[in-house]
Amino acid sequence: SQVKFLIISQSMDTTDSSHIEEAEKRGFHVILFNRVYHNGSCPKFFTDDYMDSYVLTNHLVSTGRKRNAFAAKHFNCPIYKNRVRAYKDVLKQNGLTFNPDHLIYSELTVKDTHEVISRFLNMSPRPDAIILPSFTSVLQATSLAKLNNLSVPQDIAIVCFDEDPECRYMNPSITSVEQPAVEIGEEIAKTALSICNGTFTEKETIRIFSSNLIIRGSSFSC
Numbered sequence: 001s002q003v004k005f006l007i008i009s010q011s012m013d014t015t016d017s018s019h020i021e022e023a024e025k026r027g028f029h030v031i032l033f034n035r036v037y038h039n040g041s042c043p044k045f046f047t048d049d050y051m052d053s054y055v056l057t058n059h060l061v062s063t064g065r066k067r068n069a070f071a072a073k074h075f076n077c078p079i080y081k082n083r084v085r086a087y088k089d090v091l092k093q094n095g096l097t098f099n100p101d102h103l104i105y106s107e108l109t110v111k112d113t114h115e116v117i118s119r120f121l122n123m124s125p126r127p128d129a130i131i132l133p134s135f136t137s138v139l140q141a142t143s144l145a146k147l148n149n150l151s152v153p154q155d156i157a158i159v160c161f162d163e164d165p166e167c168r169y170m171n172p173s174i175t176s177v178e179q180p181a182v183e184i185g186e187e188i189a190k191t192a193l194s195i196c197n198g199t200f201t202e203k204e205t206i207r208i209f210s211s212n213l214i215i216r217g218s219s220f221s222c
Helices: 018-025 049-062 078-093 110-121 135-147 181-196
Strands: 005-008 029-033 044-047 068-072 103-105 129-132 157-160 175-178 206-209 212-214
Touching: 005 181, 018 029, 029 181, 044 049, 044 181, 049 068, 049 078, 049 129, 049 157, 049 175, 049 212, 068 078, 068 110, 078 103, 103 110, 110 129, 110 135, 129 135, 135 157, 181 206
Parallel strands: 005 029, 029 044, 044 206, 068 103, 068 129, 129 157, 157 175
Antiparallel strands: 175 212
16 A cells, blocks of 8 residues: 555566556556566656667678677567567678578576577687677676687677676777666656656656667777
């Protein structure tokens, strides 16, 4: 009885949003962010996953990378559906043939990531760029590249969707996508406060935020 709203980021493999529908029926306001799979009329705040992947892949292609590998999570996750669709679109628009072997779906745990990266590195011909979801997967990829006597980015570029503060301090520093987490948080807070003070009227709000590609040494050398 003391809860006014729920702020929810749905799980990666969500297929059922009935629990959210039930909360709405009981009179709770619901605010969704990041992973949004519910079609109900509640405020939604998320980044443009398609464009994040588009600009990242396009950067690699524009620097001469023609064999771009992509490690993705959860085949049915809308975030990765959008990212993979953009990845394929960039390849097609630049006259590059999509190689199914260059797209691997995995849970990408520490063990899984090691196996996925090893598969990429052992291919012949080897990919000249790898797109990864997280900073932790980049750590593994750069370490494995060095163990295989590969230079980053000369032999292989390594990039990710996760702008961790450590990305700038690695050697080489990591090209990544900086998502507007603070801006999204501020908008969620404003919406939450308007619910609390009774001025909330925009239940159908959908805000799609743009990210920022930060190009560093792992994909570009002067």
